[in-house]
Amino acid sequence: MTAVDVPGLREVVAEQPYQLLFATVSGAHLYGFPSADSDVDLRGVHLLPADEVVGLRHGPETLERMWQRDGVELDLVTHDLLKFARLLLRPNGYVLEQLLSPLVVQTSDAHAELAGFAGDCVTRRHAHHYRGFARTQWQLFGRTNELKPLLYTFRALLTGIHLMRTGVVEANLPVLVADLGGPSFLPDLVAAKAAGEHLTLSGGPAPELLWRTYEQWLAALVEAQERSTLPEQPTAEPHLHDFVVTLRLKT
Incomplete structure (x- = not known):
């Protein structure tokens, strides 16, 4: 699945047990390199009613579900608003990407207001998130030789650099390559991954080139953090x- 069926996904989110402030698509579709067999990562925020927060029986802070629908694997995760707000105040790039994803399945006035706080949640410490994620994916690529973790590696590094330089969250790898002058071999790898989610690297860049390029962009992220004018702590x-x-109080 390389395109997102937004009307179909709206039916999915309408089935959820709690009010959703928003639901967006994350993962490979957001990052700009989905495969024909990619699952769809739905992420969002639900709002627990007051009687499931202040009483003895507390509602679920996080709801997770994975299932097949019309031959496509769906992965749905939503957090209660309070938990999501706390995550926003940490150097957690995932929640920023979910909140600001342009692949919107469901939205609301509250979603727009929450997104308006995102800029005041961005800090220099977010570079640690993207470095850590890139290292984990690079190690996974070393074990599997799969295209997916290799693309995730460079997506994380370039997103982190862009964020440190501009304060703007950009998660789409092809856009980042164009904006930052990223590695020239990445568009070909993105095109190759479209054929399958777990394809291995074959006939692509030599291991030595990949290693040098990884080290180069990792160093660029460290430098971007050092030079960044972003604050150390969120102000939101x-x-x-x-x-x-x-x-x-409205629920």
């Missing part, structure tokens, strides 16, 4: 607190 906490309280 007071706004997020008021936002969570206001919405919770």
Whole structure:
């Protein structure tokens, strides 16, 4: 599946047990290198009613479900608003990418307001998130020789660099390659991965070139963090607190 069936996914999110502030598509579709057999990663925020927060029986902070629908594997994860707000205040690039994903399945006024706080959640410490994720994927590529972790490696590095330089979250690898002058071999690898989610690297860049390129962009991320004018700590906490309280009291 290389295109997102948004109308079909709207039916999926409508079936969820709690009100959703938003639902977006993450994963390979967001990153710009889905395969014909890629699953669809749906991410979002649900709102627990007040009686499932203040009483003895607390509702689920996180809901997770994986299943097949019309031959496509769906992976749905939603967090309660309070948990998601706390994650936003950490150097967690995933939640920023989910919140700001342009692949929107369901939205609301609350989604737009929450997205408006995103800029005040971005810090220099987010570079650690992207470095750590890139290293993990690079090690996975070393064990499997699969295209997927190799592309995830460079996607993480380039997203981190772009974020440190601009304060803007950009998760799409082809866009990042064009904006940052990324490795010239990546478009060919993106095209190759379209044929299958777990294809291995074959006839591509030599291992020595891949290693040098990885080290080069890892160093570039470290330098971008050192030069970044982003703050060390988020400043959105007071706004997020008021936002969570206001919405919770409305339920």
